[in-house]
Amino acid sequence: MRSRSVVAAGGLVGLCSLLLLLGGCASVEQRAAYSADDAKRARIEGFQAIRMWADAPAESFDSSSFKPQPQPGKPFAYLALSGGGGDGAFGAGILNGWSESGARPEFTVVSGVSTGALIAPFAFLGPAYDPTLKEMYTSGLASSFAASPNALGALFGSSVFDGQPLRDAIAHYTTPELLEAIAREHARGRRLFVVTTDLDAARPVLWNMGEIASARTPRSLQLFRQVLTASASVPVAFPPALIAASSDGKPIEEMHVDGGVSTQVFTFPDRLLMQTGSSQRLAAKPAIYIIMNGRTSPDFQPVENSTKAIAIRSLDMKSKREIQSYLSATYQFARRNGMAFNMTAIDQSVPESQGIGFDTDYMRTLYALGYDSARSGRFWTQTPPVP
Numbered sequence: 001m002r003s004r005s006v007v008a009a010g011g012l013v014g015l016c017s018l019l020l021l022l023g024g025c026a027s028v029e030q031r032a033a034y035s036a037d038d039a040k041r042a043r044i045e046g047f048q049a050i051r052m053w054a055d056a057p058a059e060s061f062d063s064s065s066f067k068p069q070p071q072p073g074k075p076f077a078y079l080a081l082s083g084g085g086g087d088g089a090f091g092a093g094i095l096n097g098w099s100e101s102g103a104r105p106e107f108t109v110v111s112g113v114s115t116g117a118l119i120a121p122f123a124f125l126g127p128a129y130d131p132t133l134k135e136m137y138t139s140g141l142a143s144s145f146a147a148s149p150n151a152l153g154a155l156f157g158s159s160v161f162d163g164q165p166l167r168d169a170i171a172h173y174t175t176p177e178l179l180e181a182i183a184r185e186h187a188r189g190r191r192l193f194v195v196t197t198d199l200d201a202a203r204p205v206l207w208n209m210g211e212i213a214s215a216r217t218p219r220s221l222q223l224f225r226q227v228l229t230a231s232a233s234v235p236v237a238f239p240p241a242l243i244a245a246s247s248d249g250k251p252i253e254e255m256h257v258d259g260g261v262s263t264q265v266f267t268f269p270d271r272l273l274m275q276t277g278s279s280q281r282l283a284a285k286p287a288i289y290i291i292m293n294g295r296t297s298p299d300f301q302p303v304e305n306s307t308k309a310i311a312i313r314s315l316d317m318k319s320k321r322e323i324q325s326y327l328s329a330t331y332q333f334a335r336r337n338g339m340a341f342n343m344t345a346i347d348q349s350v351p352e353s354q355g356i357g358f359d360t361d362y363m364r365t366l367y368a369l370g371y372d373s374a375r376s377g378r379f380w381t382q383t384p385p386v387p
Helices: 016-021 036-040 058-062 085-101 115-125 127-138 141-146 151-156 164-173 176-187 209-215 220-231 270-278 307-336 360-375
Strands: 051-053 077-081 109-113 191-198 203-208 241-247 250-258 287-292 340-345
Touching (some): 036 241, 051 058, 085 115, 085 127, 115 127, 115 176, 115 191, 127 164, 127 360, 141 164, 176 209, 176 220, 209 220, 220 241, 220 250
Parallel strands (some): 077 109, 077 287, 287 340
Antiparallel strands (some): 191 250
16 A cells, blocks of 8 residues: 555645636746756755655655654554645544544654645644644634635736735744644654645655754744645645755755645555554554545536536546545555554535635534534544445
């Protein structure tokens, strides 16, 4: 079971119509050209072992800084948070309700993609940060992310929406104190990962957020925020994050966007999970928990006979089928290796947002849905969705 390429189901589907309407888009901001060889040697000054290709061979993940370490007396627990835009309110509600139930474990590994990346640091640090998650998704703050679309920005710039509200929110919540807390947990052997998509290389990048926090350099906070911003920046909707690197002394700017472009949810390769889980079988059964911030199966829906409607429906169908395939592969791996498989997703009966998905009332409804179901204990399924 390897991380598979899955088109983001939430934001990208909602923006399909914009892509169709905006034919020849050209950015006015030019970057200095660099080659594939430059990219292979690219490093970020002041950091070590902070990233790798998320689709790299399994042996690449054996680095001690990436490999989680056993937590004495505690079971191995992997939490994977998917993309989904404003549907992330569901995941925030799940985590808070899970805390209230008293059954939420300390996670050995947390990975986040897109909106899951925004949730991941707070899920990693535990229930003390539940109020922050609730505020992020229910206070109305997120509605500013997609406020005042600008068609000229899409035609002559790099995005429909101004990315400043998103950057400001991330800067508000990711404080030096937050990074210090993450660095302490990283030193214990727990791991926090976020996925972005490198558009130049057309590959997913796995960022070791605990290692970034642990570097404690003047750039640590800036880079941490940049990675979160990149992972949540749906292409066309929000501007990409340009991350400064160097290749043999040559300065370059990498273009990173929404991790959901390349993988909707991320779990480690089989081999590493087997090594990590087997070392703790005596403590308790190792478990994988997957929170899908969205729906995992397409429902019946008469489609208008128009280019836009057909394209949106086709993209949504392709995305959900690939998500189902990924979840099925994860389930089969867990079953073969004695790991508990748990997943939750938004019920098909819940109406989807008709816009980009950052409507405050819609997010509050999803938060309450996640919170109530998790608090009552009725939120996990032990089998993947059936196509």
